[in-house]
Amino acid sequence: MTVPPAAVSSNAVPPATVPKIALKGVTKHFGHKKVLNGIDLEVGRGESLVVIGGSGTGKSVMLKSILGLLTPDSGSIKVDGEETTRLRSRDREKLLHKFGMLFQGAALFDSLPVWENVAFGLIQGEHMPRAKAKEIAIAKLGAVGLTPDVAELSPAELSGGMQKRVALARAIADEPEIIFFDEPTTGLDPIMADVINELIVQCVKDLGATAVTITHDMASARKIADRIAMIYQGRIIWTGHARDIDNSGNAYVDQFVHGRADGPIKMQIKAL
Amino acid sequence: MGFLAATGRAFLIFLEATGRLALFTGSALSHCVRPPLYPRQILRQMIDIGYYSLPVVGLTALFTGMVLALQSYSGFSRFQAEGAIATVVVLSITRELGPVLAGLMVAGRIGAAMAAEIGTMRVTEQIDALSTLSTNPYKYLVAPRLIAGLTMVPLLVVVADIIGVFGGFLVGVYRLDFNAASYINRTWEFLHPIDVISGLVKAAIFGFLIALMGCYHGYHSKGGAQGVGAATTNAVVSASIMILVWNYLITGIFFSTK
Numbered sequence: 001m002t003v004p005p006a007a008v009s010s011n012a013v014p015p016a017t018v019p020k021i022a023l024k025g026v027t028k029h030f031g032h033k034k035v036l037n038g039i040d041l042e043v044g045r046g047e048s049l050v051v052i053g054g055s056g057t058g059k060s061v062m063l064k065s066i067l068g069l070l071t072p073d074s075g076s077i078k079v080d081g082e083e084t085t086r087l088r089s090r091d092r093e094k095l096l097h098k099f100g101m102l103f104q105g106a107a108l109f110d111s112l113p114v115w116e117n118v119a120f121g122l123i124q125g126e127h128m129p130r131a132k133a134k135e136i137a138i139a140k141l142g143a144v145g146l147t148p149d150v151a152e153l154s155p156a157e158l159s160g161g162m163q164k165r166v167a168l169a170r171a172i173a174d175e176p177e178i179i180f181f182d183e184p185t186t187g188l189d190p191i192m193a194d195v196i197n198e199l200i201v202q203c204v205k206d207l208g209a210t211a212v213t214i215t216h217d218m219a220s221a222r223k224i225a226d227r228i229a230m231i232y233q234g235r236i237i238w239t240g241h242a243r244d245i246d247n248s249g250n251a252y253v254d255q256f257v258h259g260r261a262d263g264p265i266k267m268q269i270k271a272l
Numbered sequence: 273m274g275f276l277a278a279t280g281r282a283f284l285i286f287l288e289a290t291g292r293l294a295l296f297t298g299s300a301l302s303h304c305v306r307p308p309l310y311p312r313q314i315l316r317q318m319i320d321i322g323y324y325s326l327p328v329v330g331l332t333a334l335f336t337g338m339v340l341a342l343q344s345y346s347g348f349s350r351f352q353a354e355g356a357i358a359t360v361v362v363l364s365i366t367r368e369l370g371p372v373l374a375g376l377m378v379a380g381r382i383g384a385a386m387a388a389e390i391g392t393m394r395v396t397e398q399i400d401a402l403s404t405l406s407t408n409p410y411k412y413l414v415a416p417r418l419i420a421g422l423t424m425v426p427l428l429v430v431v432a433d434i435i436g437v438f439g440g441f442l443v444g445v446y447r448l449d450f451n452a453a454s455y456i457n458r459t460w461e462f463l464h465p466i467d468v469i470s471g472l473v474k475a476a477i478f479g480f481l482i483a484l485m486g487c488y489h490g491y492h493s494k495g496g497a498q499g500v501g502a503a504t505t506n507a508v509v510s511a512s513i514m515i516l517v518w519n520y521l522i523t524g525i526f527f528s529t530k
């Protein structure tokens with residue numbers, strides 16, 4: 001079931017001197033709750049990094065901080081070596097041209113038909129004529145296995161798996177340099193999950209993009225990752241090559257990978 | 273001591289909310305005048321506010337004009353002032369009732385819809401998705417609604433004025449047996465441009481406030497369906513109160529006796 005990790009990493013460009021994304025000491029709190037406790041993480045150019053971790057450990061908050069949708073309290077976030085935490089909104093818009101994101105809940109615009117969702121970045125961001133953008137959108141839909149007749153439907157008429165695929169098409173439509181996938185397979189049946197995994201691997205390879213995927217689905221992680229990082233209590237507690245995930249020598253990682261209830265990670269559960 | 277602390281805290285929360293609204297308004301306004309604008313979005317909002325509100329605003333105006341004529345007749349006949357009915361109807365409608373009632377109806381219809389739509393977009397991360405696609409949500413979502421509110425509510429009020437006066441005319445002529453020509457004459461006789469203009473200025477400000485409250489509460493909604501529901505209620509209530517307060521203030525500016 002697992003793709004040999006070597007095959008995946010062979011098409012990854014070796015980490016250049018300047019990492020594509022570099023986080024240093026990033027913290028973020030909401031109210032009294034510290035969600036990020038000093039995240040240190042580097043993603044190399046063209047690398048596919050998978051971040052694993054339990055629910056509510058701050059995975060989405062981390063991605064949103066990199067995108068600037070949330071402002072971190074402290075720490076540094078560099079993209080292509082440039083500090084991004086204090087960008088003004090116009091520079092932020094420019095920076096975000098480099099990014100594509102597949103949101104956890106797909107986040108399709110329900111006031112627009114499917115094709116316009118996919119073409120959104122092309123029409124609004126790059127001012128492409130609508131007819132041409134529609135052609136590209138239909139081609140991108142084809143790349144994620146959706147037929148042209150889906151293009152005219154409204155997102156609400158689609159199943160969860162189809163919505164994820166449309167969201168994937170939207171994320172890759174304007175060929176970003178960096179793509180984020182937030183729990184791409186959560187809530188899908190195992191077969192659809194594998195279809196999405198294949199699509200992600202394919203899209204990232206075709207674009208030569210740098211990818212960061214968040215997941216708690218180990219099958220997905222093994223398939224997508226060059227490198228895996230584990231987040232726990234708002235910190236990155238382990239990073240390593242995807243092929244080393246089964247002998248990480250880290251009790252937390254072991255517990256997560258094998259999905260055991262007992263181990264160093266404790267759930268706050270009171271007996272009935 | 274506890275009382276003081278509680279008062280202080282409430283005051284701080286009030287200041288924070290006011291500041292946040294001021295920032296939101298400033299930011300939204302600056303995006304209304306800086307390109308790129310989104311003509312499709314503006315058009316969609318204009319049709320939503322201007323065209324689809326016509327039936328409810330028209331009906332409101334019609335019955336308001338009719339009841340005004342009826343009420344003033346029963347009141348004014350006590351001191352033989354029936355002749356003033358046409359004037360009373362046209363002045364009340366253009367100065368006060370046209371803009372205020374149209375504003376309140378539009379607040380219920382449009383303010384709620386805006387808060388619900390933007391609020392849903394917020395809690396389903398569609399607003400985050402917009403930003404990620406290099407589209408500023410203030411420009412794409414908020415500015416078109418403000419522009420449409422500002423321009424379309426005055427147009428609605430022009431229609432409301434005409435229909436309201438027509439409602440008064442209907443009751444005056446067909447129920448109270450006024451002469452049609454003299455009723456129309458009476459309507460024009462004491463009407464000054466300022467009466468209509470002040471009403472339209474009110475309408476523009478109301479339209480802006482309705483859209484602002486809808487967008488503001490939608491934009492800051494959180495916590496799923498319940499949060500969106502709360503945002504919708506807050507948008508309608510705050511827009512309605514603001515309409516009534518500003519109505520008084522603007523009337524004071526236009527028609528101060530001093």
Ligand SMILES: Nc1ncnc2c1ncn2[C@@H]1O[C@H](COP(=O)(O)OP(=O)(O)O)[C@@H](O)[C@H]1O
Nearest residue numbers: 030031035053054055056057058059060061062
């Ligand atoms: N906008 C927000 N406001 C308040 N709390 C938030 C917000 N976003 C996330 N959180 C909190 O931060 C924690 C981590 O959230 P998240 O990053 O979404 O978790 P996950 O790792 O499952 O993606 C959660 O406890 C959540 O309640």
Ligand SMILES: [Mg+2]
Nearest residue numbers: 059060104182
């Ligand atoms: Mg998440």
